[in-house]
Amino acid sequence: MSTQPFLPFALPEIGEEEIQEVVNCLRSGWLTTGPKTRQFETDFEAMLNAAGGGVASGNKPVQAIAVNSATAGLHLALEAIGIGQGDEVIVPTHTFTATAEVVRYLGADPVFVDVLPGSLNIDPALVRAVITAKTKAIIPVHFAGLAADMSAIVAIAQEHGLKIVEDAAHALPCVVDSVAVGNLQTDAAVFSFYANKTITTGEGGMVVSRNPEIIKRCKTMRLHGINRDVFDRFTSKAPSWYYEVVAPGFKYNLTDLASAMGIHQLKKAELFRAKRQAIVDQYNSAFENLPVVLPQGAAAHGLHSWHLYVLRLSDQCPLTRDQFVEALYAQGIGCSVHYIPLHLQPYWRDTYQLKTENFPVSQKAYERMVSIPLYSKMTQTEIDRVINTVQSILA
Numbered sequence: 001m002s003t004q005p006f007l008p009f010a011l012p013e014i015g016e017e018e019i020q021e022v023v024n025c026l027r028s029g030w031l032t033t034g035p036k037t038r039q040f041e042t043d044f045e046a047m048l049n050a051a052g053g054g055v056a057s058g059n060k061p062v063q064a065i066a067v068n069s070a071t072a073g074l075h076l077a078l079e080a081i082g083i084g085q086g087d088e089v090i091v092p093t094h095t096f097t098a099t100a101e102v103v104r105y106l107g108a109d110p111v112f113v114d115v116l117p118g119s120l121n122i123d124p125a126l127v128r129a130v131i132t133a134k135t136k137a138i139i140p141v142h143f144a145g146l147a148a149d150m151s152a153i154v155a156i157a158q159e160h161g162l163k164i165v166e167d168a169a170h171a172l173p174c175v176v177d178s179v180a181v182g183n184l185q186t187d188a189a190v191f192s193f194y195a196n197k198t199i200t201t202g203e204g205g206m207v208v209s210r211n212p213e214i215i216k217r218c219k220t221m222r223l224h225g226i227n228r229d230v231f232d233r234f235t236s237k238a239p240s241w242y243y244e245v246v247a248p249g250f251k252y253n254l255t256d257l258a259s260a261m262g263i264h265q266l267k268k269a270e271l272f273r274a275k276r277q278a279i280v281d282q283y284n285s286a287f288e289n290l291p292v293v294l295p296q297g298a299a300a301h302g303l304h305s306w307h308l309y310v311l312r313l314s315d316q317c318p319l320t321r322d323q324f325v326e327a328l329y330a331q332g333i334g335c336s337v338h339y340i341p342l343h344l345q346p347y348w349r350d351t352y353q354l355k356t357e358n359f360p361v362s363q364k365a366y367e368r369m370v371s372i373p374l375y376s377k378m379t380q381t382e383i384d385r386v387i388n389t390v391q392s393i394l395a
C-alpha cells in the first residue's frame with residue numbers, strides 16, 4: 001500500500017474570484033436566475049461568437065441558455081427540435097447514460113451505434129446504416145474532448161433531413177477544422193459544468209444554438225413553460241406579477257450562485273485547457289514505450305479539450321484492466337472507466353435487446369481502458385507520481 005495521500009482522479013480548480021463572486025451574490029440577495037446568469041450567458045455567447053466559425057465567418061450569432069445540468073439541456077434541445085413519441089435518435093453506445101436517457105424522456109427511442117477505434121467517437125458509416133423512416137436526429141458525443149467527425153455527420157444529416165444536437169459535455173473548449181464546438185453547422189450543442197468537467201459550476205450546463213426558435217423554446221421550457229423568465233419579469237415594464245404559461249415546462253434554470261462561479265471559470269477555460277494539454281504532453285512521452293494505446297490527439301486545425309486522458313492497455317499488455325486499476329489504487333492513484341458502454345447497461349440492453357457482438361470497438365475499448373488523473377490543478381509532483389506509478393506497473 002502507498003504511504004502517500006490518495007490522489008483523486010479529478011478535482012475542480014476554484015480561485016478567489018469565484019469565491020468572491022459567490023459571496024457577492026449571497027450578499028446581493030438575488031440567488032436564483034438573474035443578473036449573474038444573464039452575464040454568464042452573454043459571456044458564453046461572446047466567447048463563441050468571437051471563436052472560429054463565429055460571426056466573423058458570416059454566421060448568425062449563437063445564443064446561450066444556462067441550465068442546471070447538461071442532461072436538462074439535452075432534454076430541452078431535443079424537445080425544442082420536436083422529438084417525440086415513436087421517433088428514433090441515433091446515439092453512440094460509448095457514452096454516459098444521459099446522452100440516451102433524454103431521448104426516452106420524450107417517448108422516443110435511442111438507436112445505438114458503435115464508435116471508431118481511434119477517437120472512440122460515433123462511427124459515421126454506422127450512423128448511415130441505421131437510418132430509417134423514423135430517424136429524426138443524431139446526438140454525437142465529443143468523447144474525452146476530441147470532436148466527432150462532424151463534417152461526415154453534418155453531411156449525413158443534410159442528406160437525410162436529420163437534426164443534430166451535440167452532446168458537448170466534454171468539449172469546452174474544443175475546435176474541429178478551425179471551428180469551435182458550439183459554432184458548428186448543427187441545431188444545438190450542450191455543454192456540462194458538472195463538478196469534474198473542464199469548467200464547473202458544481203452542477204450546470206449551457207445550451208447554445210444559432211436558431212432563435214430553438215433558443216426561444218428552450219428558454220420557455222427551462223422555466224415551467226412560462227413565456228418570460230423570473231429576471232425579465234422583475235425588470236421589464238410589464239406588471240411584475242403577470243406571466244403566461246404556454247406549455248407544461250420543466251424546472252431547469254441555473255441559479256445565480258452557480259453562474260457566479262461560471263463567469264470566472266469561463267474566463268479561465270483556455271488557461272485550464274493549456275494546463276491539461278501540458279500534462280497530456282508529459283503523459284504521452286512518458287507512456288510512449290509502454291504496452292498501451294495512447295489517446296488520439298486533435299487533427300490539424302483542431303483543439304482537444306482534454307476532459308479525460310484515456311489509456312488503453314494494448315494486446316501485448318500482460319495485465320488486465322482490472323489488475324491495472326487495482327495496482328493504481330494500491331499506490332493511491334484514483335482512476336475511472338469512461339464508459340461502461342450503454343449496450344452493457346441492463347436497462348438499455350434489455351429494453352433494446354442490444355448484443356455485445358454488435359459493438360465490438362466500444363466493447364474492446366471498455367475492456368482495456370482506464371482514465372487516469374488529469375486536471376488543471378495537478379502539481380508537477382503529482383504528475384510525476386502518476387507517471388512513475390504507471391511506468392512501474394506497466395514496465
Ligand SMILES: *Cc1c(COP(=O)(O)O)cnc(C)c1O
Pocket residue numbers: 068069070071072095096098099141167169170191192193194203204205
Ligand atoms: C457529464 C456528462 C453528461 C451530463 O452532464 P450533467 O451536467 O451532469 O447533466 C452528459 N453526457 C456526457 C457524455 C457526460 O460526460
